[in-house]
Amino acid sequence: MDLQIALLLGQDGIVNGAIYALLALALVLVFAVTRVIFIPQGEFVAFGALTLASIQDGKTPGTLWLVLGLSAVVAVVEIVVAARNGLLRRLAGALWWNIAYPIAVAGVIFVAEPQSWPLALQVVLALGLVVPLGPAVYRLAYQPLASASVLVLLIVSVAVHLTLVGLGLLFFGAEGSRTPAFSDASFDWGGVAVTGQTIWVVGASAALMIGLYFFFGRSLWGKALRATAINRVGARLMGISTTQAGKLSFLLAAAIGALSGILIAPITTIYYDTGFIIGLKGFVAAIVGGLASYPVAAAGAILVGLLESFSSFWASAFKEVIVFTLIIPVLVWRSLASRHVEDEE
Amino acid sequence: MKLKIVAAGIAALFAVGVAHADITVGVVVSATGPAASLGIPEKNTVALLPQTIGGQKVNYIVLDDASDTTTAVKDIRKLITENKVDVVVGSTITPNSLAMIDVAAESETPMVSMAASARIVDPGNPKVKWVFKTPQNDIQMSTAIVESMLNSKVQTVAFIGFSDAYGEGWYQEFSKIADARKLKIVANERYNRSDTSVTGQVLKILAAKPDAVLIAGAGTPAALPQKALKEKGYGGRFYQTHGVANMDFLRVCGKDCEGTLLPAGPVLVAAQLPDSNPIKKVAMDYVGKYEAAQGKGSVSTFGAHAWDAGILLQNAIPVALKKAQPGTREFRVALRDALEGLKNVTVSHGVVNMSAQDHLGFDQRARVMVRVENGAWKLTQ
Numbered sequence: 001m002d003l004q005i006a007l008l009l010g011q012d013g014i015v016n017g018a019i020y021a022l023l024a025l026a027l028v029l030v031f032a033v034t035r036v037i038f039i040p041q042g043e044f045v046a047f048g049a050l051t052l053a054s055i056q057d058g059k060t061p062g063t064l065w066l067v068l069g070l071s072a073v074v075a076v077v078e079i080v081v082a083a084r085n086g087l088l089r090r091l092a093g094a095l096w097w098n099i100a101y102p103i104a105v106a107g108v109i110f111v112a113e114p115q116s117w118p119l120a121l122q123v124v125l126a127l128g129l130v131v132p133l134g135p136a137v138y139r140l141a142y143q144p145l146a147s148a149s150v151l152v153l154l155i156v157s158v159a160v161h162l163t164l165v166g167l168g169l170l171f172f173g174a175e176g177s178r179t180p181a182f183s184d185a186s187f188d189w190g191g192v193a194v195t196g197q198t199i200w201v202v203g204a205s206a207a208l209m210i211g212l213y214f215f216f217g218r219s220l221w222g223k224a225l226r227a228t229a230i231n232r233v234g235a236r237l238m239g240i241s242t243t244q245a246g247k248l249s250f251l252l253a254a255a256i257g258a259l260s261g262i263l264i265a266p267i268t269t270i271y272y273d274t275g276f277i278i279g280l281k282g283f284v285a286a287i288v289g290g291l292a293s294y295p296v297a298a299a300g301a302i303l304v305g306l307l308e309s310f311s312s313f314w315a316s317a318f319k320e321v322i323v324f325t326l327i328i329p330v331l332v333w334r335s336l337a338s339r340h341v342e343d344e345e
Numbered sequence: 346m347k348l349k350i351v352a353a354g355i356a357a358l359f360a361v362g363v364a365h366a367d368i369t370v371g372v373v374v375s376a377t378g379p380a381a382s383l384g385i386p387e388k389n390t391v392a393l394l395p396q397t398i399g400g401q402k403v404n405y406i407v408l409d410d411a412s413d414t415t416t417a418v419k420d421i422r423k424l425i426t427e428n429k430v431d432v433v434v435g436s437t438i439t440p441n442s443l444a445m446i447d448v449a450a451e452s453e454t455p456m457v458s459m460a461a462s463a464r465i466v467d468p469g470n471p472k473v474k475w476v477f478k479t480p481q482n483d484i485q486m487s488t489a490i491v492e493s494m495l496n497s498k499v500q501t502v503a504f505i506g507f508s509d510a511y512g513e514g515w516y517q518e519f520s521k522i523a524d525a526r527k528l529k530i531v532a533n534e535r536y537n538r539s540d541t542s543v544t545g546q547v548l549k550i551l552a553a554k555p556d557a558v559l560i561a562g563a564g565t566p567a568a569l570p571q572k573a574l575k576e577k578g579y580g581g582r583f584y585q586t587h588g589v590a591n592m593d594f595l596r597v598c599g600k601d602c603e604g605t606l607l608p609a610g611p612v613l614v615a616a617q618l619p620d621s622n623p624i625k626k627v628a629m630d631y632v633g634k635y636e637a638a639q640g641k642g643s644v645s646t647f648g649a650h651a652w653d654a655g656i657l658l659q660n661a662i663p664v665a666l667k668k669a670q671p672g673t674r675e676f677r678v679a680l681r682d683a684l685e686g687l688k689n690v691t692v693s694h695g696v697v698n699m700s701a702q703d704h705l706g707f708d709q710r711a712r713v714m715v716r717v718e719n720g721a722w723k724l725t726q
Contacts, residue, residue: 008548012545271566273379276539314545316536316545319508
């Protein structure tokens with residue numbers, strides 16, 4: 001193994017690690033705010049990438065039907081709940097997002113022929129399709145159970161994951177897709193070729209992380225999320241709606257997932273079920289951060305990425321074994337390092 | 346009046362009796378899960394199989410095993426105990442088929458597998474008496490690849506395959522023949538179907554400087570190592586296996602796959618076969634029917650394995666019907682004997698001559714070498 005190979009492997013590890021880091025952040029965010037271990041996180045990666053691929057192939061993305069269907073159900077639920085509580089006047093926002101918005105997106109897809117649009121607009125459209133799924137899933141699957149135990153929420157997550165994977169197979173078929181690269185540029189840094197897409201992935205991930213840092217540190221919404229994460233009851237007493245916080249965290253998680261998928265779709269072939277394994281590696285990273293610390297989770301993700309790329313060089317048949325075995329020493333270390341606290345129940 | 350009711354009752358009994366005499370074919374496919382790209386065309390093909398054989402109505406009951414071994418066993422048990430099937434077709438993949446053998450043998454039900462491994466019909470296993478299969482053995486395909494490599498003066502070869510039964514099975518067969526023919530394997534790497542990067546493996550292969558690379562993967566995931574090798578500037582020859590023989594592979598791999606060679610069943614290039622080849626007519630018939638139902642360019646060699654299982658049954662069932670009524674143990678035994686006795690049956694993948702020792706029955710006519718040219722499959726030689 002010479003320096004050049006080490007550099008290439010390092011580059012590969014950092015690119016994958018950047019994606020794992022984004023997913024780890026989303027997992028930590030969702031868990032901190034809603035106590036949900038969000039197994040379906042990976043599905044948003046696959047949905048984002050495959051929706052973009054469908055748009056580029058000139059096909060109607062299957063996620064459109066999912067958005068229309070879920071939004072319609074959410075709208076009905078909201079109307080029934082509001083009618084029961086006599087709060088029909090407050091419905092305007094819910095109806096706008098769950099009826100007008102999906103129909104508008106459908107109109108754009110059927111009328112405007114997005115196949116010929118520039119890539120940037122296609123990406124925006126794909127995000128516009130996939131991201132609303134996050135809050136809709138929260139409203140239907142998790143909000144009615146918001147105060148249930150972590151275990152119940154985990155089981156709901158497994159169910160949502162299996163449902164979304166099945167729908168993915170139905171919408172996109174068993175075969176995978178690739179999308180064209182954001183840029184065909186290629187640079188030579190010290191004898192190592194770096195492609196434009198690599199820089200896009202790392203750059204976009206870094207930008208997103210910095211954006212999230214300011215969002216949580218400076219904005220009212222971000223502070224509300226942090227408050228909910230630290231103490232739900234206290235946050236409610238301060239007038240923060242934990243329901244809104246949950247929806248917002250799912251919206252962010254869906255956006256981060258879909259964007260990760262769109263970023264890696266030019267590097268690798270994405271299948272309807274690819275998201276799960278990517279999400280699991282993000283989960284390993286999130287565990288390194290104890291499902292609580294954002295910077296440690298991001299560092300853990302880079303570690304997972306590097307470990308993966310170097311082990312694929314030395315022992316390719318045992319790559320996954322090595323990556324997932326990482327979780328055992330981490331758990332041992334965490335359980336020794338932290339004082340044991342009885343479960344909240 | 347009473348007499349009429351009794352007569353009607355007897356007629357009704359007969360009607361039920363006749364309904365029982367229908368032939369029931371149980372089908373287990375992996376239509377979801379990791380093997381879905383193989384299982385879906387098989388499932389679509391079952392819908393095209395004839396509704397009557399030898400004047401008897403045939404009922405097909407299709408179950409999905411989700412590419413999962415436990416579910417496959419559950420499925421075949423359900424088919425045998427609840428649906429009283431006369432024969433089972435399936436499953437799509439090797440691990441599932443191997444697990445189903447025990448149930449088929451124990452219940453004395455003939456089974457026609459659509460999975461590739463030679464172990465499924467290993468004559469050393471007494472239970473295999475009840476098991477037949479339609480896809481070519483890996484060893485036939487490996488021999489073709491080694492021949493082709495030697496013909497083009499390849500001396501060193503790197504192997505990269507799936508880290509599952511498919512890749513492992515290929516490595517075993519390929520390394521055996523390569524050793525015998527003095528072809529040197531300089532790298533042996535594995536990757537996962539769901540991997541997003543194979544940089545590590547590709548760098549190791551590049552460092553070994555092989556004349557050719559053999560990629561043992563199935564469907565579109567097999568494109569990943571080839572694209573990565575091309576991107577890193579590898580200029581040698583590429584070989585793929587017949588697991589990639591569908592249009593989606595060409596779509597995903599694009600121009601990086603130009604010039605790739607692979608062995609495949611003749612159905613893949615049916616239109617290019619010479620008219621004198623008896624396989625051409627059968628294969629074209631299947632391609633026409635499948636594309637009429639599923640759209641142009643949708644046909645794959647995987648669905649053809651299900652079609653071939655159908656052809657075997659269409660030849661064996663009339664023979665078995667002469668001996669016994671469907672739904673009985675005697676019929677299943679007769680059907681098994683008839684399947685084992687099939688001679689010179691032309692299917693879309695070749696010509697079948699079964700024997701007690703060979704429950705596959707293919708010869709060299711069951712494989713051709715194919716090259717990817719201008720984004721399409723081209724018959725070589």
